[in-house]
Amino acid sequence: MKRKLWNKDYEQKLIDEVIEDLQKNGYLNDSEFIRVFVAEKSKTKNWSIKRIKGELFKRGIAPKFIDETLNDQPIESDNENAMKLAKKKYEVLLKRNLEPTELRNKLSTYLFSKGFEYDLIKEVSNRLIKDENEEY
Numbered sequence: 737m738k739r740k741l742w743n744k745d746y747e748q749k750l751i752d753e754v755i756e757d758l759q760k761n762g763y764l765n766d767s768e769f770i771r772v773f774v775a776e777k778s779k780t781k782n783w784s785i786k787r788i789k790g791e792l793f794k795r796g797i798a799p800k801f802i803d804e805t806l807n808d809q810p811i812e813s814d815n816e817n818a819m820k821l822a823k824k825k826y827e828v829l830l831k832r833n834l835e836p837t838e839l840r841n842k843l844s845t846y847l848f849s850k851g852f853e854y855d856l857i858k859e860v861s862n863r864l865i866k867d868e869n870e871e872y
Contacts, residue, residue: 766797770805782817787851818852818860826864
């Protein structure tokens with residue numbers, strides 16, 4: 737908030753007063769923002785913890801504060817989120833009649849772009865592709 741106001745050429749004294757007033761009235765609360773942000777992104781967007789941390793950092797929240805708040809809050813696991821996203825993407829990719837190797841590569845690239853770790857991506861794609869092959 738300070739950065740935005742500073743970039744709009746407001747005086748430092750006015751910026752400090754506005755920030756203090758917002759904090760006093762409960763409109764500017766980093767821990768509440770992190771709580772709501774994490775709940776929304778992990779449940780509705782199925783983001784990985786890594787991506788959530790990155791987005792919070794981009795928004796100017798200190799890494800130490802991010803870690804403290806995330807440790808106190810239940811978050812959907814990366815395994816669950818990766819599997820949900822992988823299933824959706826897999827359904828779309830199946831319609832393209834891709835070779836198994838290309839299918840696996842596209843699925844892995846997609847999950848990597850969502851911030852998931854390599855080992856988890858490998859596990860999820862192996863499980864998903866193996867489960868799909870067993871059905872036929």
